[in-house]
Amino acid sequence: MVVMRRSAPGPEKNRGPEWPFEARMFLLKGPYEKCRPEEKPTFRAKIFKGRQMNAHSNLDGMIAEYMQLATTNVSDALDRLRLDGAPQGIFPLWPGCRKIVGPAATMKLVPVGESSASPVSGSLEAVMAGRPGDVLVIDHGGNMEVNSYGGIVGFTTHHRKLSGCIIDGVARDVDEYKELDLPVYARGIVQQSIRNRCAFGGFGIEVQLGGVRVRPGDLVMSDGNGVVVIPKENAEEALTITKECKTTEERIVEAIRGGENPVDAHEKVRYDSMTSPPRPG
Known part of the structure; x- marks a missing residue:
């Protein structure tokens, strides 16, 4: 399985005219905590290079405009563009949960037999790799039986200033997210721990939300109507x-x-x- 890490960004005031898709990749072949880049052969690859914005000089301006719109309007636009970008059945976990718009910071959870990597450590790594304003997108294959997101990872998401989290699965610790004002969208709520019930499958990789493809940096948007995924090359x-x-x-x-x-x-x-x-x- 391939895990992708973004190179550490230098100081900057905004994201500039390109989205940050320079990644460091390495193979995940065992316990995640033993699979550090310095311990495994690495190579650098630039993916989706050269995404320029025309009418908008920076990503923040585009996000601000999308924030004034609704997922229903965006879904209509995606229909006109003949793009599959409307996963079904993912909703805010409480009334009044804030809208999210931002670039996807992706990660995947898998059954225990497919990886020995800790889902908590891996999820924390995924959050740490994100940038302020990113939206954590968790692909758990729509699993309704096993938790995908808990309070520790939720607090770290808030602490690292990500915009929120969208989950193809279920979450717990909802009261903590409400207290933090951290928007979380999922298929439902559970009370059990994520520990020893699933494994970490990687971050910074292409994932899915309800069968809809999500790549790192694609714009994702959630409100009371649900979720839409806007391919980065079609965002403007x-x-x-x-x-x-x-x-x-x-x-x-x-x-x-x-x-x-x-x-x-x-x-x-x-x-x-x-x-x-x-x-x-």
Whole structure:
């Protein structure tokens, strides 16, 4: 199994025009704590190099715009782009849980027989590899029986200033996250410990949320409606379309408020075609 580490970032005020995808990779062949980079042959690889932003000079500006939108609007934009980015069944773990938008810091949990790596130590390593503003994304294959995320890792997530956590699985220690104001989205809640019930499968790797691909640095967004995944190479185009979709719906509401027949208001803006790709020519 391949685990990827980001090179330690130097001091900077923002993320600049490129997302940080320089990684250090090494093989995980036994207990995670014994698999340090200095003990295993390593090689450096630059992946997804050269992602430039045009209208937005930095990632923070794009995130700020997405924060003004809803996952429903983004889902419509992804439909128009014919992108599969809407995993189902992952929701906020309590009423009032804050919205999350940020680059994915990915990790994977696997059955005990597939790895001997500690899920707690591995999860802490994954959080430590993240950057402020990142969103921890945990792929546990939708496991509803075994915990994926607990209070120690949750506190570390908060302490390291990650934006929150999205889990294809279940979590515990929800009251602690509420006290920290740490947004956590998952499929449900359990009370049992993660220890000895699963193993760590790696971080900084491609994972899935409900069958939807998530790569390190893809934008992920969660609110009361659920989760969307925005491929990094489509983030700007999706943002433009998302704003168009929101504006169209606002026009319909304003027309109805002004006394227009709701059906006429709906048909006037060709609402049913809003998520269809533009016709060529």
